[in-house]
Amino acid sequence: MAPDYIVQMNHISKHFGGVKALQDVHLNVERGEIHALIGENGAGKSTLMKVLAGAYPKDEGTIVIDGVEATTATPRAMIDMGVSVIYQEFMLAPDLTVAENIFIDQMQQSGMFINWKDLKRRAKQQLQKIGFGHIDPGKRVGELSVAYQQIVEICKCLAKDSKVLVFDEPTAVLTHSETQKLLELIMQLKAEGVTILYISHRLEELFAISDKITVLKDGKYVDTVETASITKEQLVTMMVGREIEQLFPERNAEIGEEILRVENLRTGDLVEDVSFSLRKGEVLGFSGLVGSGRTETMRAIFGADKKTSGKVLYFGEEVHFKNPKQAIRKGIGLLPEDRKSQGLLLKQPIRYNATLVSRQGNGFINHKKEQEEVRKLLARISTKYGSTEDNADSLSGGNQQKVALAKWLAVDTKVIILDEPTRGVDVGAKTEIYQIINELAENGVGVIIISSEMAEIIGTCDRAIVMREGRVTGEVPKENLSENQLIKLAMGV
Numbered sequence: 393m394a395p396d397y398i399v400q401m402n403h404i405s406k407h408f409g410g411v412k413a414l415q416d417v418h419l420n421v422e423r424g425e426i427h428a429l430i431g432e433n434g435a436g437k438s439t440l441m442k443v444l445a446g447a448y449p450k451d452e453g454t455i456v457i458d459g460v461e462a463t464t465a466t467p468r469a470m471i472d473m474g475v476s477v478i479y480q481e482f483m484l485a486p487d488l489t490v491a492e493n494i495f496i497d498q499m500q501q502s503g504m505f506i507n508w509k510d511l512k513r514r515a516k517q518q519l520q521k522i523g524f525g526h527i528d529p530g531k532r533v534g535e536l537s538v539a540y541q542q543i544v545e546i547c548k549c550l551a552k553d554s555k556v557l558v559f560d561e562p563t564a565v566l567t568h569s570e571t572q573k574l575l576e577l578i579m580q581l582k583a584e585g586v587t588i589l590y591i592s593h594r595l596e597e598l599f600a601i602s603d604k605i606t607v608l609k610d611g612k613y614v615d616t617v618e619t620a621s622i623t624k625e626q627l628v629t630m631m632v633g634r635e636i637e638q639l640f641p642e643r644n645a646e647i648g649e650e651i652l653r654v655e656n657l658r659t660g661d662l663v664e665d666v667s668f669s670l671r672k673g674e675v676l677g678f679s680g681l682v683g684s685g686r687t688e689t690m691r692a693i694f695g696a697d698k699k700t701s702g703k704v705l706y707f708g709e710e711v712h713f714k715n716p717k718q719a720i721r722k723g724i725g726l727l728p729e730d731r732k733s734q735g736l737l738l739k740q741p742i743r744y745n746a747t748l749v750s751r752q753g754n755g756f757i758n759h760k761k762e763q764e765e766v767r768k769l770l771a772r773i774s775t776k777y778g779s780t781e782d783n784a785d786s787l788s789g790g791n792q793q794k795v796a797l798a799k800w801l802a803v804d805t806k807v808i809i810l811d812e813p814t815r816g817v818d819v820g821a822k823t824e825i826y827q828i829i830n831e832l833a834e835n836g837v838g839v840i841i842i843s844s845e846m847a848e849i850i851g852t853c854d855r856a857i858v859m860r861e862g863r864v865t866g867e868v869p870k871e872n873l874s875e876n877q878l879i880k881l882a883m884g885v
């Protein structure tokens with residue numbers, strides 16, 4: 393029997409200026425399957441999905457949905473054909489409520505009369521259906537955590553009764569348990585007959601849920617394989633074009649004197665009594681669930697938020713940073729978790745973004761020299777981009793993360809705090825980022841890594857602090873680091 397394809401994309405090409413994002417790409421998805429799409433940062437995954445959603449016009453190729461060719465592939469037409477995309481970069485309206493966001497498309501169609509009470513009730517139902525009934529439908533989306541924004545985005549697509557649902561890296565912003573919940577939800581949707589397209593850099597997830605995997609590389613189609621017939625190593629080799637021997641490279645850093653000491657720190661409504669110290673050349677991990685207070689703690693140290701009480705000692709001296717500028721001037725850096733709102737200026741050139749920190753204080757800028765430096769810097773972490781003068785929003789998700797990191801490599805820091813440094817970064821590039829963390833430590837920098845990926849904490853850190861509900865619940869030395877140990881402390885068991 394011939395396969396029953398619900399999505400057929402053939403000979404798809406798409407370019408942006410000189411960048412060939414897609415060249416003659418194929419994607420054929422059978423009804424009811426979970427089909428994963430994988431490839432390095434900038435391989436073209438999100439672009440292919442935006443073409444499918446009608447968000448980008450294609451240069452060439454055909455799209456057939458459930459036997460019908462999409463001749464006018466506009467966003468509206470594709471939604472009507474039953475295709476919905478949950479984007480990597482959210483498309484929510486931060487000033488509207490959860491309920492309004494979920495039903496925004498229907499509201500625009502139905503016109504004048506909106507029954508707010510009913511809207512809220514229906515939003516609540518949708519949220520409950522996927523196990524997040526505790527999210528308040530009346531809350532403004534901008535006030536929600538990134539993870540919850542993701543949930544709202546998912547609800548919004550589910551509310552449209554789609555035949556084909558695309559998830560573009562949905563778990564990059566979720567914690568371990570939230571991820572498990574989402575994967576279960578996806579399996580449930582599959583059981584209900586929805587066809588799923590799933591993009592993720594986390595291979596375990598692909599192996600856990602997908603039936604088939606299509607691999608893209610440099611904008612080209614590599615192959616489509618049955619998940620059951622391939623190993624992780626084979627998949628990585630197809631993706632990266634080489635074998636990755638060691639995800640976590642060795643480090644030869646000498647751990648020296650204490651450079652940062654935090655005593656009984658309190659900040660905001662959540663963080664209470666956090667104490668820890670960091671040494672020269674040390675890589676210190678912060679583990680815990682999303683919302684455990686790790687980011688808030690670091691923001692208070694960095695001067696981005698006010699501390700209510702407690703002490704921060706830097707090279708033995710008490711410091712009171714009133715704003716991040718003061719911290720940066722003293723040699724402390726922070727890469728925020730949310731690159732979209734805090735890490736990058738998307739409407740500014742890549743060059744400007746990469747030199748944002750190093751430029752502070754220097755009045756005169758030599759553009760040519762700066763370009764050259766930026767090129768070198770970005771090459772160190774294998775960033776894929778068109779020109780240094782392109783805006784940051786032309787970068788793929790993972791490459792945006794690399795530019796956000798690059799700006800800290802251009803300056804001389806003594807302490808660097810990295811909040812989810814490899815979020816959305818492909819396996820090959822992850823190793824490169826770990827290598828850079830190693831180099832920083834080997835040069836005597838004290839590195840703090842907040843990560844929700846336990847494997848990352850275990851693989852890169854000399855020691856880990858675990859937080860739960862605003863407090864430190866444990867400190868684990870390298871030799872005792874295990875997932876089991878970290879989960880126990882994070883959950884308070």
Ligand SMILES: Nc1ncnc2c1ncn2[C@@H]1O[C@H](COP(=O)(O)OP(=O)(O)OP(=O)(O)O)[C@@H](O)[C@H]1O
Pocket residue numbers: 408411412413431432433434435436437438439440480776777778785786787788789790791816818
């Ligand atoms: N709007 C745009 N303008 C210019 N170039 C773009 C635009 N969108 C994507 N590109 C380029 O197209 C290529 C493919 O990007 P895409 O976002 O599809 O990658 P991806 O596979 O989703 O990567 P990631 O894993 O990092 O999310 C990249 O080189 C990117 O810089």
Ligand SMILES: [Mg+2]
Pocket residue numbers: 437438439480560788789790
């Ligand atoms: Mg992408």
